[in-house]
Amino acid sequence: MTESQIQIKLGPLGWLRWTWRQLTSMTTALWLLLLLGLAAIPGSILPQRSASLIRVNDFKENNPRLFEIYDQLGLFDVFSSFWFTAIYILLMISLAGCIVPRIKVHTKNLFEPIQTAPENLESQLAYKTFEANLSLTEIDKIAKKAGWRTKLNQADDSLTIEKGYSRETGNLLFHIAILFLTIAVGFSALLNYRGTILLIEENSFANTLTQYDDFRGGSFFNVESMPEFSFRLDNFEVEFERGPNQTGSPREFIADLTVTEETSSYQKTVIVNNPLVIDGTKAFLTGHGYAPEIRVYDDRDKLVFDNAVPFLPQDASFSSSGVVKIPDTTAQLGLLGLFLPTGVLDPELGPISVFPDLDNPLIFFSAWTGDLGMDTGIAQNVYRLETDGLTQIGLAQLAVGDRWELENGYAVEFVAVKRFASFQISYDPGRTWAFLASILAMVGLMYGLFVTRRRIWMRVILESNSQSKIEIAGFTKQSEEQLNRDIKSLINKVKARE
């Protein structure tokens, strides 16, 4: 029959069944596994929105045309794209469709009696014969004691013994656990939230939506369910390598917090790898930087700005950039700053930082006036100053304590330097389930991989008054060595009993 003839004969139900059988076949599973791996590749090479919006925007600026095409294809959100999701959902359906019948067959096997020995043992694996003066009934007892499932067949004087069912049990456990892992991760993605904050020393954070710099909640996340707590960053300590090797590498970050929950207040030290945990919500220390304290006076020497301003680190030596905006004045004033914790003026490179710690803190400011656009009501990036349309009215280098008089009568003071720490705060209800599922997967895998399923047959072929000659052979799809070892040990046990 040709293929087209088969197709004619299949009704709708037949088609469904055919599709189902294809989907749950080993070959399909294999292809889906490979396809999923392939589909993940663009997500590792192109910047992803979920990881870094900034790098996605960079890509957009550098390749606007390509960006359009890629974005249509979902290449900047690979792991939530429809095609990636489709592949893994197909894989999960295939997996479920594959294990359900296997569970049925396996449970049946576990309770059903063992098949009797085939007629011709000689053609089976590891065939040999041995002499014994024990009867098969006695050998049966020995095998049972050694943990084998056995079946004695009086009719043809044969004995079948089996071991290694846990291989299939383990394999099934593994596949079920993988299914659960995926479900746990999927549910978690719907219910979780994750946000980042930047906290300057001696400032506090309260766990409400508005206090986050960046916040992502799953589709079913409920803002009201956020636990109430706050913490103050009392002190933040950093230590950098000062030796000749890996100079400037970070060696230690320590954040001392005062945490306040509903009724209690306590001290907590947070370091990398050791988060603050409250009610399933965790706060992780993820980064740090400097926040110079800046004061600005207007032309009547009135203090119009007095704040520690976080400057974002740009490189490993913590050259950092930041912006000060003063809106409430006749001509709005903007300061564009470069902060250098250990500043030097390199003849070729200009102002650079040569070490990440505060050995010689310097700020290079340029001052701008004009309409900063702060009255438009449109939310602005606080780390950015659009200088188009502004007029530059001065450049200066300031050390701590320096005061800079601007030509419009304003003055800028660099008072001191504070540190800030960044935290990632996350809540992930599927975490524990995912963890449990992966432990089960591991256990199942070990069973599935290291247990050999094997079957051994024995049949008496020659019987004299006390000695009988017994043939023995076996079958396994996995380790023939294991089979050989089992047969040897069985014969040894029989001999030992004689």
Place this chain on the structure above:
Amino acid sequence: MEIGNLSNLFVYATILILLLALITYSVALGGGEKAPKNENIGTAFSWLAFAVLFVAVVLRGISSQRVPWGNMYEFAITSSLAILGSFLFISLKKEIKYLGVFVILPTVLLLGLAVTVLYTEAGPLVPALRSGWLVVHVAAAIISYGAFSVNFALSTIILLRGRLIFSRIPKSERLDELAYRTALFAFPIWTFSVIAGAIWAENAWGRYWGWDPKETWALITWLIYAAYLHARATRGWSGKKSAAIAVTAYASIVFNFFGVNLWITGLHSYAGV
């Protein structure tokens, strides 16, 4: 002499010894009466190289006062040790000396790159890497890489079979079986490494999985090896088809080490170069 420098000296010595092993193994591949003897000499050199590299790795650990797998250079030398170790360990039980060239050549290349491109002075770790999980996560990865490397060597031969004919190399079915066993050993260890990595990421960055390039490629490797183990149980897929999947899986490991560390930026920037 400083301990770190002593370690470097031992690494150079290892490369020299491995080159000798490579020569004798290559000669043996040609066949002839002396082939078994040459293979034995090659294996003796390999054992020597293993011992010398072992000392180098231990000295490196002493000089940096921590486990010797904190940056790309250390990862490369320790992985080389694991590759040699896997090969030699299996050769104690099975006749696989014919694999010599296919194992030693990549090892020498890796060590060569380690001392030239990847070299970093010994020193303490950045805070994010200082965790008990580093020890188990990376140790598991290195051990499984060792076994996957032997799987790669076997798979390469299976693919080359028919094109190149070496009298020393056994039948395809035996190679196939052996390759399968090495992957079977390595896969759970790799799985464990990925899980341990996720736990560590949870502790360090507040999420157990974030599709960081390094994580993504670890998963890609895992998926391809899972496909490989499936292929072995799927009719019509053993032999060259399986071997092709195994080689692809290994390529993803190599890419994860070189490509991701040196080319793609992510959180796992521990290259130190």
